[in-house]
Amino acid sequence: MKIFRDPIALQQELKGLQSSIGFVPTMGALHLGHRTLIEEARRRNGTVVVSIFVNPTQFLEGEDLESYPRNEEADRRICELSGVDYLFYPSAERMYGQDDVYVGAPDVRGYVLEGASRAGHFDGVLTVVLKLFHIVTPTHAYFGKKDAQQLALIKQMVQDFFLHVNIVAVDTVRESDGLALSSRNLYLSDAERHEALKISYALKRATTMIAQGIRDTAVITREMHKIMGSLEVEYIAFVDNEFHELPQVEIDNTIILIAAKVGTTRLIDNIQL
């Protein structure tokens, strides 16, 4: 596995490759969810590139940029063992200047739900992903469905900017008890981890209600609030694949999303029908 820290050097290196390039952008603290993305990329591409960059522009003032888990050595070993060909580890100084050009998230889809709670977050995500795409020039890029809104916006950016990359969405990986894997789970104490299970339980309860024929999203939302009573719920939302709010569940066209705080840790999860 080759490690690059300089964007231009990596761009030069990858330019001449004949094989398809599978790219997994990450912020490190790699877990089984990331490994699943890497395995998927490995299966379908001649070359696999992983980037690890805790992107400062997607963190808002007061968020966990400084404390975000970083473990270069463990991440490097995971990449090596997973058969990654190139690990890209840039510094913030190489990725950003003083007075940069930014990508703006769309006014509607970029500013609801996560975008409403974290205004400007998706500008940072889209900006760094566009930069990474230009450096790596992947044929396929792999993203987890857990960040459903991020995934939708990246797909939109690819369309709107006529980028030559296939976005591959990979199912959320869960612990055996249902907790969605996230690097931020590392912040949870044992008691908080137990509390956090209410999030996936609420999603499961919603799907059971839907299987029983209930379609009214207000009714299902009330039940989900009851389950998550002790958490600080930021939103429960039923949206279609275009991220428009739904009053009634539409089978095959509904994503149920939750953002909630467990202690001081903000977690998100979703399920797609």
Ligand code: PAF
């Ligand atoms: O999902 C993430 O880890 C990040 O938002 C991403 C896509 C690597 C951009 O920094």
